[in-house]
Structures are given as C-alpha cells and as structure tokens.
Amino acid sequence: MNTSLVPDTETVTLLIDADWWRQATVYQVYPRSFADANGDGIGDLRGIISRVPYLRRLGVDAVWLSPFYPSALADGGYDVDDYRDVDPKIGTLAEFDEMVTALHGAGIRIIVDIVPNHSSDRHAWFQEALAAPAGSAARDRYIFRDGTGENGELPPADWQSIFGGPAWTRVPDGQWYLHLFTKEQPDFNWDNEEVREDFRTTLRFWSDRGVDGFRVDVAHGLAKDLTEPLPSMSTLMDLTGPGENPLFDRDEVHDIYADWRRIFDEYTPPRIAVAEAWTRTADRRMRYASPEGLGQAFNFDLLQADFAAAPFRTIITENLALAEASGSSTTWVLSNHDVQRHPTRYGLTDADGSADSGIMQVASKAWLLAGAPEDELDRARGLRRARAATLLELALPGSAYLYQGEELGLHEVTEIPDEDRQDPAFFRNKGVEIGRDGCRVPLPWTHAGPSFGFGDGGAHLPQPAWFADFSVEAEDADPTSTLNLYREALRLRHELQTDESLEWIETGRDDVLHLRRPNGWESVTNFGTDPVALPPGRIVLASGPVAGDLPGETTIWIAPGGDEGGAA
Numbered sequence: 105m106n107t108s109l110v111p112d113t114e115t116v117t118l119l120i121d122a123d124w125w126r127q128a129t130v131y132q133v134y135p136r137s138f139a140d141a142n143g144d145g146i147g148d149l150r151g152i153i154s155r156v157p158y159l160r161r162l163g164v165d166a167v168w169l170s171p172f173y174p175s176a177l178a179d180g181g182y183d184v185d186d187y188r189d190v191d192p193k194i195g196t197l198a199e200f201d202e203m204v205t206a207l208h209g210a211g212i213r214i215i216v217d218i219v220p221n222h223s224s225d226r227h228a229w230f231q232e233a234l235a236a237p238a239g240s241a242a243r244d245r246y247i248f249r250d251g252t253g254e255n256g257e258l259p260p261a262d263w264q265s266i267f268g269g270p271a272w273t274r275v276p277d278g279q280w281y282l283h284l285f286t287k288e289q290p291d292f293n294w295d296n297e298e299v300r301e302d303f304r305t306t307l308r309f310w311s312d313r314g315v316d317g318f319r320v321d322v323a324h325g326l327a328k329d330l331t332e333p334l335p336s337m338s339t340l341m342d343l344t345g346p347g348e349n350p351l352f353d354r355d356e357v358h359d360i361y362a363d364w365r366r367i368f369d370e371y372t373p374p375r376i377a378v379a380e381a382w383t384r385t386a387d388r389r390m391r392y393a394s395p396e397g398l399g400q401a402f403n404f405d406l407l408q409a410d411f412a413a414a415p416f417r418t419i420i421t422e423n424l425a426l427a428e429a430s431g432s433s434t435t436w437v438l439s440n441h442d443v444q445r446h447p448t449r450y451g452l453t454d455a456d457g458s459a460d461s462g463i464m465q466v467a468s469k470a471w472l473l474a475g476a477p478e479d480e481l482d483r484a485r486g487l488r489r490a491r492a493a494t495l496l497e498l499a500l501p502g503s504a505y506l507y508q509g510e511e512l513g514l515h516e517v518t519e520i521p522d523e524d525r526q527d528p529a530f531f532r533n534k535g536v537e538i539g540r541d542g543c544r545v546p547l548p549w550t551h552a553g554p555s556f557g558f559g560d561g562g563a564h565l566p567q568p569a570w571f572a573d574f575s576v577e578a579e580d581a582d583p584t585s586t587l588n589l590y591r592e593a594l595r596l597r598h599e600l601q602t603d604e605s606l607e608w609i610e611t612g613r614d615d616v617l618h619l620r621r622p623n624g625w626e627s628v629t630n631f632g633t634d635p636v637a638l639p640p641g642r643i644v645l646a647s648g649p650v651a652g653d654l655p656g657e658t659t660i661w662i663a664p665g666g667d668e669g670g671a672a
Contacts, residue, residue: 119208122373125317125400125503126433127601128165129594130215132507134441135172135194136181137546140559147546149195149203151559156206158576162511163594166213168319170441172200173219176226178288179267179528180441180544182217182321183224187306197313204314213316215378220303221322222289230290238279245299246290247282247330248275261334263351267528284325284351286528294326294360307367307375317376323392323401324381327357346388353383361397368399378402378435378503386426393432400503403435407443411450411489411657413617413631417608420500424605427502433604434502438493439510445543446493448516451486487513488657491589491647492629495659498593499619499627501604506590509547512574513586516542517567524566541565548575592645596661600625611636616654624664630654 139151149172159167171181174191181191190200207214223230229245236242238250249260251274259272259280265287272280273287282291292299307318329350340349347355361377368375379392379401386405393401403423409415427434438446490513498504520541522530530539546564548571549557556571572578579585602623609618615632618639630636635653641662643650648658 119211119213119316120373124165124213124373125376125378126604127501128213128503129163129498129597130166130168130503130505131159131162131164132168132170132440132505134170134180134508134544136564137544137558138508139547139549140555140561140563143559143561144193145555145559145561145564146193147558148193149190149199153199153203153206156203156210156212159207159212160210162591163597164212164506166215166316167207168215168505169217171217171219175224176288177526178224178286180526180540182219183222183226183286183289184219185224185226186228187218187223187303188309201313208314214314215317215319215376216310216315217321218303218306218310218318219321220292220294221325222283222285222291225288225290233281234275238277241298243279245293245296247293247328248279249282249330249334251278251280262337263334263340264337282330284322291328292326294328300360300363304363304367307364308370311367311371311375315375317378320377320379320398323361323379323398324353324357324383325351326360327354329354346385353381353388358391358394358397361392364398365396376400386422390426390430390432393427393430395431400432400435402437402505404437406436406438406493406497407440411493411631413615413629416493416496416629416631417617420606421608424501428604435505436497436500436502437505438490438497439507439543440505441507441544442540443543445507445510445514445516447483447486447490447510447513448481449486450489450493451482451484451515452480481515483515485657486515487586488648491586492631492657492659494590495593495645495647495661496617496627496629498597499600499621499625499659499661501601501606501621504597507543509543511587511590512548512576512579514547514571514574517545517565518542519568520545520566526565548572550577551575589645589647593661596645596663599623600661626662627659628654628662629659630656632656 133152135152136147138147139155140147141150141154142148171184172190172194173187174185174189175181175183190197204214232242233246250256252258252260256278259270263271265271265283266285271284272282274280283289284291335350343349368377377398379398381389381392381401383389389401392398405419405423409419423434525539525541527539527541544565545567546555546558548567551572555563556567556575576587579587582588600621603621606619606621609620611618613636616630616636618626618628620626626641628639633656635655638654639662642665643660644663645661646658648655650658650660654660
C-alpha cells in the first residue's frame with residue numbers, strides 16, 4: 105500500500121466528525137471534464153487521483169463527484185445504466201476505491217451524485233420492461249400508461265419535459281412511459297417497493313466503500329400522484345398549493361428520505377446528504393434539510409441574484425433563519441454544472457448590477473446563457489465582481505459549494521460550434537437555449553499543450569485560446585491570481601468558521617454590506633462603483649487591490665485585533 109495515502113491521526117479524527125458538513129467547503133468535480141489520465145479526451149478517476157495534491161493545497165473539505173456511472177451521456181451522465189458500477193471510460197471500482205483512499209488520506213471527504221428520479225433507457229430494468237407486457241411487474245418499476253385518443257395514439261397527458269418536447273414516449277406495443285427529462289431517462293415508479301429496496305442497496309453499496317455522503321438529484325421529483333384523469337399542463341401549472349402538484353415536491357416524498365436517513369445513521373459518522381430540490385417556497389425546500397430527512401438542501405438563491413447589496417443581504421438573512429429553524433446549515437452556491445459561470449453572469453449586467461433580461465433567463469432549473477455575443481461581456485468587470493461575491497460567500501456561516509474551475513476565475517465558454525455541443529437542452533430547444541456545455545469544458549492545467557494539460561489526447565469539448573492565461577500553471581505563481589485568492593480564503597475560512605451566525609453592521613450606505621462573525625472576523629463588500637472609507641481593523645484578505653479606500657466591487661476580510669485600516 106502507498107503509505108502516503110494512509111490518513112494520519114489528525115486526519116482520522118477529522119474524518120469521524122459527525123458535524124463536518126455544517127460549514128464545509130465542498131468542491132464539485134465534473135469527472136469527464138476535470139483531468140484525463142489515459143489520453144482519450146474524457147476525464148477519469150485516475151485523473152482525479154493525480155490531482156488530489158492540488159485539491160489538498162486548495163484547501164477544500166470535501167469533493168462532490170458528479171455522475172461517474174455507466175451512461176450513454178444522453179444528459180451528461182445523469183442517465184444511469186448501472187447505479188453500482190463505474191463507467192469503463194472513467195475507470196473501475198478498484199480505481200474508485202483508490203480515489204477514496206487518496207482523498208481521505210488528504211483529509212478530504214467524498215460526496216457522490218445519486219440519481220433516483222430516473223434511470224437510463226439502457227438500464228437492465230428498463231430493457232426488461234420493454235420486453236415485458238403491459239401490466240407486468242417489470243413495467244411497474246417505471247411509469248407506463250395507456251395512451252388517449254381513439255387507438256391510444258395520443259400521450260396520456262400533454263406534459264412537456266424539462267428539456268423541451270413531450271414528456272411521454274410511446275413503445276412498440278402502444279403504451280407510453282413518462283420521462284420528465286430526455287426520452288432516454290425514464291422515470292422510476294417510487295410507489296414500487298422493489299425500486300425503494302434497490303436504492304437502499306445502492307446507498308449501502310457506496311457507503312460501505314467509504315463514501316461520506318450523497319448529492320440527491322431531482323430530490324423533489326420522486327413521489328408522484330398519477331391518479332387519473334391526469335391534469336393538463338395548463339392546469340398543472342396552476343397548482344400552487346403546498347404538496348398539490350402531482351409531479352413535484354409532494355409531501356409523501358419525505359417518507360422516502362426518512363427511510364434513507366435510517367440507512368445513513370447506520371454508519372459512524374452518519375452519512376450526509378444534500379437535496380437538489382426546486383420548490384415554490386423556501387420553507388418547502390427546508391423540509392428536505394430536516395435531521396429526520398436528508399439533512400441539507402441546496403440554496404440556489406444567489407444563483408438568481410443580481411450583483412447588488414439588497415438582494416444579497418435579504419437572501420443571506422432569510423436562509424440563515426430557515427437553516428436555524430430546520431436544524432440544518434444553509435448552503436451557498438454561485439456556480440455549478442447546470443448554470444452559467446458567475447464571472448460571466450456578473451459581466452453581462454448593467455452598471456447598477458441588474459441582469460440584462462435580453463441575455464439571461466430563468467429556465468426550469470438554472471440560468472442558461474442565451475447566446476450573448478462576446479462584445480456584450482465585460483470580462484474584467486465580471487471577474488472583479490465574481491471575486492468579491494466569492495469572498496463574501498466564503499465569509500458566511502454554512503457550507504460553500506464550489507464548482508471546478510471557478511477557483512481559476514473561468515468565464516463561460518460561448519464559442520462552441522453547434523456540431524460539438526452535447527447538452528440535450530441545446531438540441532431540444534435549439535435557438536432558445538445554448539445549453540450547459542459552456543461551463544463543462546475541460547479544465548486548463550498548463551499554459552500550453554493540446555488540451556492545456558487536461559490530457560494528451562485533447563478534450564471532449566473545445567477549449568478556447570484564452571484558457572492559457574487562466575490555467576493552473578499560469579495562476580500558480582501569481583500572488584494576485586484568482587487561484588491564490590481562493591487558496592488563502594479557504595485557509596483563513598477554517599479560522600473564521602467557529603459559529604453559525606453573523607451580525608450585520610450598518611454602514612449608512614445601500615451599496616455596502618458589512619458583517620461580523622461572533623469570533624470577531626468581519627467582511628465588508630462594496631457592491632457599488634465608488635470607493636468608500638475603510639472601516640477600522642487589520643485587513644487580511646481582499647478580492648482586489650486596496651489602497652486608501654475600499655474600491656467598488658471589492659470585498660475585504662478584517663481579522664480580530666488591530667485598530668487601523670490598511671491595505672491588503
């Protein structure tokens with residue numbers, strides 16, 4: 105055994121802390137785009153293993169691994185063929201175990217994506233269902249229905265899928281199956297006990313291999329009420345009462361997660377889970393975060409907020425109160441695999457911080473780039489705002505979820521030819537949404553090379569020339585780089601995060617947010633464009649240059665001790 109991968113005593117003590125997740129910094133790895141060790145153009149587990157020292161130096165507490173299961177990639181790996189295996193293009197179960205050992209040896213926990221709402225149409229169960237007759241036990245694991253119309257030629261309902269197009273697909277014998285996403289992602293029937301038991305087995309399978317927790321995809325979608333007659337799409341959209349929508353956020357979904365919680369609590373420390381749950385109200389979302397359920401739920405509010413003091417303060421205050429009431433801790437997210445990278449979001453906004461509605465839109469789950477031309481993007485301003493927002497985010501109580509590449513200050517990649525795109529959102533809404541490929545382009549590790557160090561065989565999505573200046577190699581030696589800002593912020597964050605509350609300090613300005621943590625640490629963000637006077641205290645970190653006053657679109661951290669303001 106490689107003894108360098110064996111945790112030391114301090115790391116072992118850290119890894120058994122049951123509350124580690126409450127204020128953790130979690131780094132999302134999209135495995136196909138992180139690092140490619142075998143040169144086939146697709147990121148893999150051995151590539152992740154090779155970058156564990158990078159992750160350790162970055163200072164993250166955990167890695168969230170997006171789907172790595174066997175998949176046809178109809179939806180970026182969220183169409184799962186086998187929930188208890190690794191895609192051969194990505195690695196093997198033995199390499200997965202080696203990766204867990206390497207991460208744990210570096211004091212980094214691992215959270216894996218689990219996709220319980222739907223499988224791939226290549227899953228053994230769905231293939232069995234297609235070969236079985238209507239009304240069979242095999243079909244009951246999914247949601248099959250007879251069609252409407254004179255000969256069943258019309259779908260059971262006029263529902264549209266999340267990615268556009270009908271949510272029902274007809275099979276050769278005339279029945280239809282439900283897929284809320286692509287037709288390659290048939291929805292499971294969670295009223296079926298066999299489905300529930302199989303996922304219990306899956307949770308234990310990965311937990312027994314050392315996985316510390318799970319990110320639950322479409323957590324709000326499992327429980328469905330398909331009592332006939334099925335409502336029309338227009339009626340379905342009108343169902344706004346709590347738990348009334350037949351497809352999403354039904355009260356009975358929490359019975360499933362209470363069952364999962366019993367499994368999580370079989371382990372020491374208990375396995376954790378975080379819900380991707382899109383609900384109409386924040387209090388509905390926090391039900392997923394109860395100690396009797398998944399324990400934590402993603403707060404995506406900052407993803408949809410303008411770069412402005414008022415919405416940031418409201419979102420922070422409301423979500424901390426909700427977390428306290430639920431017994432959980434909140435989560436903060438500025439970028440992930442489903443959304444436009446936040447330097448680009450903030451660079452496509454007007455001077456007052458408000459989003460240009462002609463460029464950005466809310467689309468089902470996230471904000472997607474709608475084809476903004478390069479000349480409408482202020483790259484420098486977007487990055488300046490992103491660094492300020494990130495430093496504020498990392499000063500807050502709760503968990504911070506970072507997306508691979510944001511520590512490099514990467515912008516969205518917009519210049520991808522249509523023929524190279526992979527996201528079903530693009531193909532099913534062509535001309536309306538450009539899709540999510542722009543935030544999934546493989547990372548640049550070196551200044552030069554065929555794929556900027558991603559792998560010897562190129563990259564599965566084209567990388568732009570400007571990646572060279574944003575590579576790890578280019579930023580590593582630059583003390584002012586975004587990478588080194590993240591490293592220092594995450595180092596200091598471990599000193600900052602001793603309590604889960606904050607106090608707002610009034611500034612007399614509507615464009616400045618000043619907060620103090622109970623241990624005396626302070627964070628000040630100037631959302632405006634005009635400089636403001638520095639508060640007293642010792643500045644230990646700043647998102648940009650500070651001299652004399654606090655510049656616009658900049659955040660500073662002030663450490664306890666010392667009375668004089670000063671430059672970072």
